Amino acid sequence: MATTDRRRPRTLAERALADLQEAILHGEIAPGTPLRLEKLARTLEMSPMPVREAVRQLEALGLAEHVPHRGARVSRLSVDDLRDTYEARLALETLAVRRAAARFTEEDAAAAHRRIDEHVRAYRAGDLRAGREAHAAFHLGLYDASGSRWLPRLIRPLWENSERYRIASLHASGSLQRRTREHQRIVEACAAHDADAADEALRSHLVLTANLVARWLGEDDLFPGEAAPG
Numbered sequence: 001m002a003t004t005d006r007r008r009p010r011t012l013a014e015r016a017l018a019d020l021q022e023a024i025l026h027g028e029i030a031p032g033t034p035l036r037l038e039k040l041a042r043t044l045e046m047s048p049m050p051v052r053e054a055v056r057q058l059e060a061l062g063l064a065e066h067v068p069h070r071g072a073r074v075s076r077l078s079v080d081d082l083r084d085t086y087e088a089r090l091a092l093e094t095l096a097v098r099r100a101a102a103r104f105t106e107e108d109a110a111a112a113h114r115r116i117d118e119h120v121r122a123y124r125a126g127d128l129r130a131g132r133e134a135h136a137a138f139h140l141g142l143y144d145a146s147g148s149r150w151l152p153r154l155i156r157p158l159w160e161n162s163e164r165y166r167i168a169s170l171h172a173s174g175s176l177q178r179r180t181r182e183h184q185r186i187v188e189a190c191a192a193h194d195a196d197a198a199d200e201a202l203r204s205h206l207v208l209t210a211n212l213v214a215r216w217l218g219e220d221d222l223f224p225g226e227a228a229p230g
Helices: 011-024 035-044 048-061 077-102 105-122 128-144 152-167 177-192 195-216
Strands: 064-067 069-073
Touching: 011 035, 011 048, 011 152, 048 064, 048 069, 048 152, 064 077, 064 177, 077 128, 077 152, 077 177, 077 195, 105 128, 128 152, 128 177, 152 177, 177 195
Parallel strands: none
Antiparallel strands: 064 069
16 A cells, blocks of 8 residues: 655554555555454554544545444445535535636646646656646645635545546546646636636536546436536
């Protein structure tokens, strides 16, 4: 198991969380798998106490769920959860990007373009972990630019939960060229301080991704407006 962040975790609980999160996101620990503290502690080579705290954090992020009398397990993938997650993302992230557009600076634009470039380079090099980190840094950086104290905090667990679906269905989630073009549209709208265009570009991006994942799950499109290609 590898950490999800290039920053070294400060505590054992943080390291356990990073390792378990990475393993869940990449399917090394499959949906529905029980999270047995003693077994995980042996695998991570630490005591059960930090592992217990890490599992609690996974539950807060939506990556794990507590089953009465059985303990925690990795949350299962389902179209209902996918719909619920993206409905909340659409509400919160479009609000954040509208606020970001009003405040966007040249430094924000430069950082966003740099993260797009990092995302592209990583995927072309086959480094999926680095590509995922750059992708997260791009989106979450936009939401940080909103200036809101609460929106990035509320968005983070939704983002982490939706990453399980996006990564699991990456082969069906559209081309790198398409994703790059959509990312650039969002940045261009923010740089122009056009909140409506930024909202529309981000909404289209999220809806298309959600619909592609729904099709991967064998369901119809979840949201109108951007049909997933057949």
